[in-house]
Amino acid sequence: MDSHQQQDALALLSGDEAVALAAFDAGVTLGTGYPGTPSTEILEYFETLGGKAQWSPNEKVALEVAIGVAFAGRRAIVTMKHVGLNVAADPLFTVASIRLDGALIVITADDPGMASSQNEQDNRRYALAAGVPMLEPSDSQEAYEFTLRAIEISERWHTPILLRMTTRVCHSKSIVRRGTVKVAPSGPAHFEHDLAARVMLPPNARPAHRRLRQTLAAISAWNDKEGPNQLIAGSSSLGIITSGVSFQHVREVAPEASVLKLGLTYPLPLELMRSFAENVDLCMVIEEGEPYLVEGALAAGIHVEGKPNDFRFGELNVNRVRRILEGDTSPEPKRVPGKAPSFCPGCPHRNSYTALKNLECIVPGDIGCYSMGAFAPFDTMDTLVCMGASIGVGLGLRHSLPPEQAKRVVSVIGDSTFVHSGITGLVEMVYNPPPTGHVVLILDNGITAMTGMQEHPGTGRNLEHARTGKVVFEDLARTLGIRNVHVIDPTAQFDEFQKLIQSCLEKPELSVVIARRDCLLAARSIREFERCNEQQAD
Amino acid sequence: MNSKPTNVVIAGLGGQGVIKASDILADVAFSSGVDVKKSELHGMSQRGGSVSSDVRFGERVFSPMVPEGEADYLVVIAPDQIEVNQSVLRAGGTLIDPSLIDESRLTTKKSINVALLGVLSKHLSFPVDAWHTALERNLPEKLRDANLESFTLGRNQ
Numbered sequence: 001m002d003s004h005q006q007q008d009a010l011a012l013l014s015g016d017e018a019v020a021l022a023a024f025d026a027g028v029t030l031g032t033g034y035p036g037t038p039s040t041e042i043l044e045y046f047e048t049l050g051g052k053a054q055w056s057p058n059e060k061v062a063l064e065v066a067i068g069v070a071f072a073g074r075r076a077i078v079t080m081k082h083v084g085l086n087v088a089a090d091p092l093f094t095v096a097s098i099r100l101d102g103a104l105i106v107i108t109a110d111d112p113g114m115a116s117s118q119n120e121q122d123n124r125r126y127a128l129a130a131g132v133p134m135l136e137p138s139d140s141q142e143a144y145e146f147t148l149r150a151i152e153i154s155e156r157w158h159t160p161i162l163l164r165m166t167t168r169v170c171h172s173k174s175i176v177r178r179g180t181v182k183v184a185p186s187g188p189a190h191f192e193h194d195l196a197a198r199v200m201l202p203p204n205a206r207p208a209h210r211r212l213r214q215t216l217a218a219i220s221a222w223n224d225k226e227g228p229n230q231l232i233a234g235s236s237s238l239g240i241i242t243s244g245v246s247f248q249h250v251r252e253v254a255p256e257a258s259v260l261k262l263g264l265t266y267p268l269p270l271e272l273m274r275s276f277a278e279n280v281d282l283c284m285v286i287e288e289g290e291p292y293l294v295e296g297a298l299a300a301g302i303h304v305e306g307k308p309n310d311f312r313f314g315e316l317n318v319n320r321v322r323r324i325l326e327g328d329t330s331p332e333p334k335r336v337p338g339k340a341p342s343f344c345p346g347c348p349h350r351n352s353y354t355a356l357k358n359l360e361c362i363v364p365g366d367i368g369c370y371s372m373g374a375f376a377p378f379d380t381m382d383t384l385v386c387m388g389a390s391i392g393v394g395l396g397l398r399h400s401l402p403p404e405q406a407k408r409v410v411s412v413i414g415d416s417t418f419v420h421s422g423i424t425g426l427v428e429m430v431y432n433p434p435p436t437g438h439v440v441l442i443l444d445n446g447i448t449a450m451t452g453m454q455e456h457p458g459t460g461r462n463l464e465h466a467r468t469g470k471v472v473f474e475d476l477a478r479t480l481g482i483r484n485v486h487v488i489d490p491t492a493q494f495d496e497f498q499k500l501i502q503s504c505l506e507k508p509e510l511s512v513v514i515a516r517r518d519c520l521l522a523a524r525s526i527r528e529f530e531r532c533n534e535q536q537a538d
Numbered sequence: 539m540n541s542k543p544t545n546v547v548i549a550g551l552g553g554q555g556v557i558k559a560s561d562i563l564a565d566v567a568f569s570s571g572v573d574v575k576k577s578e579l580h581g582m583s584q585r586g587g588s589v590s591s592d593v594r595f596g597e598r599v600f601s602p603m604v605p606e607g608e609a610d611y612l613v614v615i616a617p618d619q620i621e622v623n624q625s626v627l628r629a630g631g632t633l634i635d636p637s638l639i640d641e642s643r644l645t646t647k648k649s650i651n652v653a654l655l656g657v658l659s660k661h662l663s664f665p666v667d668a669w670h671t672a673l674e675r676n677l678p679e680k681l682r683d684a685n686l687e688s689f690t691l692g693r694n695q
Contacts, residue, residue: 012568012576037580115579139575139602172577172602173564245602252600318605333606336622338588339551369585452580 022147036081038170039109059084122289127266220267228263239280368414391425398434484511543596550615555651560591567595577602656692
């Protein structure tokens with residue numbers, strides 16, 4: 001296909017794929033991220049297209065690498081699910097004030113309704129809190145166009161920018177026309193010393209904060225006049241302000257209404273919103289999740305009405321938007337619950353949980369397929385907070401519980417999660433060991449299984465499945481000074497495995513047990529990747 | 539005013555090819571030149587749990603999700619998932635489920651998803667060639683013949 005054909009081509013793409021296509025079309029130098037539903041496919045598709053993409057150990061590192069790319073005058077995207085931005089929040093809040101030479105697009109994929117997440121946070125609040133401009137696409141075409149607009153905005157104002165997606169934008173497919181937004185080619189990679197702009201020590205950070213507020217004021221004024229917002233003329237009796245996928249539901253439910261569809265939702269185009277609201281009898285705000293737009297409007301003295309509090313929870317859809325507009329607050333019909341997911345037959349996690357259940361352990365757990373250890377018939381995983389929390393929470397329990405209970409605490413964490421944010425927990429364990437000792441059980445199935453089989457630093461293969469440096473968990477644990485480090489197959493050696501956990505629990509010492517057996521769904525691919533890499537090495 | 543889109547919900551359990559079937563249907567609609575959107579939830583649903591995928595097509599489609607009670611067709615691959623999804627079907631809508639297929643005539647049982655698409659295809663106005671092309675485009679070569687057979691079996695049911 002020549003470039004001419006490509007530019008006009010239509011394709012049926014998911015929002016994730018559309019973002020990747022835009023990044024590829026804009027010549028993005030590097031895509032970084034950590035897998036997380038619903039964001040994972042962005043980097044995978046970017047790599048398939050020929051872009052350079054890397055999984056980082058976690059979102060904080062991914063963002064820092066991307067910041068380096070932008071400091072070099074190039075373009076970077078960094079992808080994560082909504083909770084990933086919590087991990088990356090530290091660099092985000094400071095890079096907001098730093099003048100960038102290249103483009104830095106931070107993609108956050110929120111999960112209203114929590115299809116596969118531990119909370120329902122609305123990351124539009126991050127844009128406001130950090131002072132980072134934010135775009136919200138409503139379908140795949142906008143996912144494509146807004147990624148390109150994000151690059152323009154980032155480079156024009158030398159600022160990072162958030163592209164805030166949601167599950168229904170990431171994972172819905174719709175038709176994308178390519179080439180609808182053209183961006184200038186990326187500048188050459190270069191570095192000039194500019195310590196005052198990039199070293200955020202107080203003498204530099206104070207004026208940087210003032211510059212940030214000036215930049216945001218300039219973007220706000222631009223957003224009022226020329227921002228990527230859409231006005232749909234309609235009835236003067238009802239006006240609706242909306243953004244993201246909610247716009248699609250609104251258009252379906254109220255085709256007669258006037259609609260102000262916001263694309264750049266931080267900083268808000270308040271004057272545009274004000275004049276829109278003044279020209280309709282009733283102005284409603286329809287938004288999924290937190291009352292972000294409505295609070296912004298009300299704080300600016302714009303007369304709008306939001307949704308009832310019940311619609312703060314879960315996704316919006318056509319039926320729910322109809323209820324909001326009709327003022328219907330009767331109880332919503334409940335759907336018949338579906339079948340819950342469960343461990344695959346023969347999954348090694350089944351054996352690990354069987355042993356922990358047999359030993360009546362107290363199990364602070366973590367995030368991955370193995371979170372299903374909290375479901376029947378195991379009902380064995382006792383806590384889930386955030387990525388990596390199993391180890392810290394386990395240590396806190398050990399420090400607090402009476403010895404008879406403390407001795408039964410086992411922290412359970414997966415391989416990818418361990419790399420993401422379990423390593424610092426292990427350091428804490430060595431530094432502040434509980435009197436009863438502690439046991440960390442790493443469920444190493446050789447892949448990031450939950451999100452769809454992504455590589456991580458513990459597999460020794462990169463995003464493209466090619467061989468690279470490998471973090472060996474047992475070596476790492478021993479290097480930290482942990483004496484009881486064991487590697488065992490929980491399926492082939494089940495009895496020994498259970499005895500091993502028991503003996504570790506009986507000792508007032510620190511133990512790391514690595515239950516190693518490849519994920520059943522991934523085992524064949526893993527063998528194939530390894531075979532290819534062997535051949536390459538020969 | 540735009541005419542209403544056609545709404546199809548395909549449902550089953552993780553691993554049954556729900557998403558694959560909806561990809562094929564969406565591809566047929568797309569290549570026939572109509573507006574189309576498709577939506578489903580990934581993630582936890584992949585582990586043997588309930589999965590459903592919405593496909594909407596027509597002159598203009600807004601929301602990617604089929605509204606409750608507005609599906610024209612509900613295609614269910616696992617019989618125990620009919621009850622779970624029944625409420626999405628509109629009054630007078632069509633349920634397409636495995637009872638319509640003589641499973642003993644399928645070359646591979648796994649292709650029941652495609653056989654049910656064959657049944658669905660009779661109700662829709664897309665040409666049969668568009669279905670064949672989409673099947674070829676969305677399935678690995680070694681599975682094509684068996685799936686084409688299953689599709690034809692469903693279509694001739």
